[in-house]
Amino acid sequence: MNPITLTIDLEDPTENYAPNGRYVTMARQTLDLCDALRCRATFFTVGRVAIAAPNLVKEIAGHGHEIAYHSHAHVALTEENPVRFRRECRADKFGLEQLAGKPVLGFRAPRFSLMPQTAWALDTLREAGFRYSSSIMPTGLSLYGFPNAPRAPFLWPNGLIELPLPVGELGPLRVPYLGGIYLYALPGFATRWFLGRATPREVLWTYAHPYDFDTQESFAPMPHTPPWISLALWLARRQARPKIERILANGSAPPLGERVLEPGFAKDLAIYPAQAKSV
Numbered sequence: 105m106n107p108i109t110l111t112i113d114l115e116d117p118t119e120n121y122a123p124n125g126r127y128v129t130m131a132r133q134t135l136d137l138c139d140a141l142r143c144r145a146t147f148f149t150v151g152r153v154a155i156a157a158p159n160l161v162k163e164i165a166g167h168g169h170e171i172a173y174h175s176h177a178h179v180a181l182t183e184e185n186p187v188r189f190r191r192e193c194r195a196d197k198f199g200l201e202q203l204a205g206k207p208v209l210g211f212r213a214p215r216f217s218l219m220p221q222t223a224w225a226l227d228t229l230r231e232a233g234f235r236y237s238s239s240i241m242p243t244g245l246s247l248y249g250f251p252n253a254p255r256a257p258f259l260w261p262n263g264l265i266e267l268p269l270p271v272g273e274l275g276p277l278r279v280p281y282l283g284g285i286y287l288y289a290l291p292g293f294a295t296r297w298f299l300g301r302a303t304p305r306e307v308l309w310t311y312a313h314p315y316d317f318d319t320q321e322s323f324a325p326m327p328h329t330p331p332w333i334s335l336a337l338w339l340a341r342r343q344a345r346p347k348i349e350r351i352l353a354n355g356s357a358p359p360l361g362e363r364v365l366e367p368g369f370a371k372d373l374a375i376y377p378a379q380a381k382s383v
């Protein structure tokens with residue numbers, strides 16, 4: 105089976121970026137979980153977190169995890185202003201690098217909102233110096249998605265590497281199965297079935313949020329999210345920790361930034377045109 109990298113999207117679902125917000129407590133608990141799993145993860149960090157809680161970012165980097173970028177304020181690219189995005193990308197990348205003490209190589213679009221109509225962001229990311237993106241769902245089953253994009257890593261025409269969300273095939277459908285609500289909701293045998301069918305070329309990664317592990321917090325609707333999705337995410341929280349522990353029980357792969365820097369990784373990747381007529 106392909107090894108799996110743990111990725112953490114570090115944002116506050118309530119958008120309350122207080123220096124000692126609940127996201128800080130939960131991020132620290134996530135660090136403890138990583139230690140228990142002997143796992144080094146990639147933390148896709150929102151710029152507002154770095155500004156509000158710089159010591160948290162230093163702490164995460166100090167544990168040996170990769171710091172990557174998850175936009176300034178967790179606005180989906182479909183709602184984003186390209187000029188503001190460019191300015192914030194540069195400033196936040198610089199700020200995160202100061203805190204992490206190393207280059208920030210990776211970007212993940214909020215809600216995996218890199219789609220054919222938001223492909224304008226690719227050149228901004230490349231110009232800002234990002235090496236890879238982990239921003240697409242290669243499926244038509246999601247509100248956001250790049251339905252016909254490859255399932256294995258590929259290059260955008262400007263040389264940026266894309267590491268797509270892992271999806272499994274069920275007849276004509278491509279089904280996300282390895283992260284977030286998909287992982288928490290699917291029965292374990294289905295996850296194992298899809299994992300057993302992953303091709304060697306795929307880079308497998310799972311994703312979770314620190315708040316996914318917060319089973320103590322009472323329900324509150326999330327901003328910009330339909331109420332039933334908020335409720336489903338909240339109800340799924342009790343599954344988060346056991347599911348993550350189970351899929352990483354036999355070890356985990358290094359952070360994504362280390363995987364893309366492995367010798368020869370980018371050499372054989374196919375180029376996929378950003379403006380694909382896939383919708």
Ligand SMILES: [Zn+2]
Pocket residue numbers: 113114115174178214215
């Ligand atoms: Zn996010």
